Amino acid sequence: MKEETCSHTWEMVNVQSGYIVTENCFRCNKTATSFSAGEWPPMEEYREGEHFWNIMEVAQTIRFDLTCKACGKLVPLNELAGLMMCTGCDPKCPVDTLMKEMEKSRIWVFVAFGFFPVDERTQLSQEKIAILEEYFNQRRKSSSSTIRIVSSEKIDDISRCFAEMIRDVGMLSLTPPATE
Amino acid sequence: MKYYHSHVIIPEKCAGRLKCIKACPTRAIRLRHGTITYYDDLCVDCGACINVCPEHVFAPIMDDFSDFEKFEFKIAIPSRTLYTQFNASIHPNQIHQALKNIGFDAVMDISRVSQELIFAISEYLKTNPKEKPIISSFCPSLIRLIQVNYPNLMELISTFDASREITAKEAKQEYAEKLGISISKVGAIYITPCPAMVVSIKQPAEKEKSWIDGAIGIKDIYNLILPEILQMNEQVETIDTEFHFHYGTGWGETGHLSRFLDAERHLTIVGIENIMNVLNDIEDSKLKNIDYIEAYTCPQGCIGGIFCVENPYISRHNAIMLERKFGELKLFDEAEVLKKYHEQYYFLGRHVLPRPTRAQAVDIGTSIKRMIQKERIFVKLPKKDCGLCGAPTCETFAQDCARGEAELSDCIFFKLSTH
């Protein structure tokens, strides 16, 4: 089947487990996130030109690409750092407004995040976001609701957002749970 | 509750030498993932970290002289230690004059109140208080050490106020009346040998509010008054000879009190380790026949405070010379002091309260569970107390892990065995 005419049945491929690493440079106070594949997350601080990167947080996550079973089209999703479900914590946020509107027709809003610092190479295109949305809705076969994925650029002020990215925080922790 | 402390941490300066972590007597400091942090509820402001750090990561927060401009009338209250920073050939009056030259309106020395206070304390001890020994409330760091590590000895802390506080109260009242201004317009500024005194002014553990309004370290004032004093040497005649200075009895140096109080029933301790040993003994009721304990967390007493300029041995020598020269004050009215004593003039008004300990933040069951986890972790640690995980000992590290504040993978020996 030709790519142009195919209605696409998406499938997750090239699934790689690894870590999402948040680093901070204490000289310029810039924050950067990156994906690190492999068994061990980076642990040491390091120098890169003017920057002095310190690891702030490491969480387990996966990265993946999507491919169409029918036509074989491959959509690399290198830019996707994670997904977050809008929990409506900031009434001023445009995503929250969208969420409230969509909730009536049982559409749940998820936000797709790229990497920091923000530039073209690190952000997902609108087209890829649409494909991602298609993929997850195809997987929700029996569902009476649908999902909607929007770009993180839509968030007004990230510092007011309390939602959490879907990733495996605390997985590596060896400390017993603090409270029972 | 947030605890005020007399220093700030400047993490950028930290070179990771781990000296502070080991030096801290209450094990309050950690180096986690390259950043120095501390538990402010454990810090007793002893200044050990400030002292050992070559990079000056811990910076004392001191008042600046300009902070006192808001007062219409400024009274300097020098610690006894200030006088020991100078050779005994320099008359205390010269020091007082120099303080006035740099901007203070008056200077009040604490020796008269000190002497009255000791008289009152010896009177109090004669009444045979139930709880003994009484522990001097002079050293703020000592009080905090007892709050943090020895909560069951809280009742032993003397309920007498410190001489600097009473002096400040009297001076402020006196000048407010004399000048006919509100007492809030009169500022009392203590010249301190250590940062702990600053904490007892900003956030007193002993009472609601301190009478003192601010503090300047001896080190800072020394640089300002020394040139003034050097100039004065040529014109000694300006010195007021009527001034009754005496350097007899008081707190701050070891052994001064024992001469006045019954030496047989009086104990002087300096240095935090030594203090902890004695406090342990008191807890076991092992220490008998002692009525009064005078203790200073600094290694040589207040002359070893970190804001001191002079070598403590020389200070000690200066103190002896001062004592010879200015001896005891004979002029005080015993009957008057007794009257004030019976009117509760010298008392704090209440006992010092313990700080809630970290363990008490959770119920005993959870705490025991953590203890079991701690032991489980501890037995598997190398017990080398290397400090590379950022905790001072393997035991504290195990404790931190059980509390969920550190991760086992921070232990270098685990890392080594997995790489």
Place this chain on the structure above:
Amino acid sequence: MKLKEIIEKLSLVTLTNVEDKEVSGVFISDMLSDVMSSAETGNIWLTVQTHKNVVSAANLIDIAAVIVTNGKEVPEGTVELANRFHVNILSSPLSSFQLASKLVEAGLK
């Protein structure tokens, strides 16, 4: 098999309002990324994780129900969020392993 039937058979505790759904299988993992990549819609998901992220991940795949094992307490915020997004959360005092064998006995493959 219907969810309500399973709840009854295994005496599961319901922490949220429950919408009955068709259950297509079981997935055990405490890793959200695993759920995102490998769980199927209509699965019931056994986990010891209890934070809000569980709701997000379960919603993304449309999980039939999340069963929190080991009798772990689920924070109120998580339950609230789950109710809002119609995600079923159940609880069991059994461990994931024990519950797995009970699910087989109940006839779920």
Place this chain on the structure above:
Amino acid sequence: MQEDRNHSIEIAKIKEALQADIITGNSQTGQYVTGIYASDLMSDVLAYGKSGSILITGLNSVQAAISAYMAEFKGIVFIRSKIPDQDIRKFAEEKGLFILTTDTDMYETCVKIASIEGEVSVSTAAAALTKRAENVTTYSFSIDGQDFASAGMVSTQIKTILKSIGYNPLIIRRVAISTYEAEMNVVMHAKRAKVTLKASDQEIYIIIADEGKGIADIELAMQEGYSTATEEQRAMGFGAGMGLPNIRRNSDKMNIESKVNEGTTIETMFFVK
């Protein structure tokens, strides 16, 4: 261990049921595991896992191996064909953990192990919670007779432990005083003693069992002022004859048993309100 075998599964059987590959611990297949714990959350493994168990996990990280070792597990089954790397293998080999890998997912792995004949104990948080009331931490210490220089060490150690648990200062003070007195008695009169401390949210329990000459007349010894200390000991401030009465006064419950020429055992109990 015969007894162990009745309540456990042979590792070889697990390997067979899962058609798993052995990564480390080839020689251990004849051993038995006494529990199963399936989780990816390592903090839970550490908190609730029972020693002797096997860990089923998809977390292919050295942290899984460290956790299994800390919780005294026998080994790990990695699911969904996860092959542990060199670091994990090295750690496992050093610490004597066996590692299997299987291609099934966690549910299937659980189902397959559950279908093996055998009884295994499964640790759960629920079980851990019901056990909470009987949560006790136990410590033991020893005292040497005539070692006056270190007298008081044990009571100081006990005090430190109780303080870090966070008991009321008043109860700690009473424990400290009575333990110190008992410790002094041992130093003065006995050869050596073993001290056991059991602390729970209900009570603090201390047993001091010494080997020594024992007490002939306990009733007499319990009287205030009675002392058998020597002149030298008195000169040093020991043995004012306040030991036993002081222990009784400071504890909520006290029991003393003694056999002449064998030793004395003092049990004290302090109730936590």
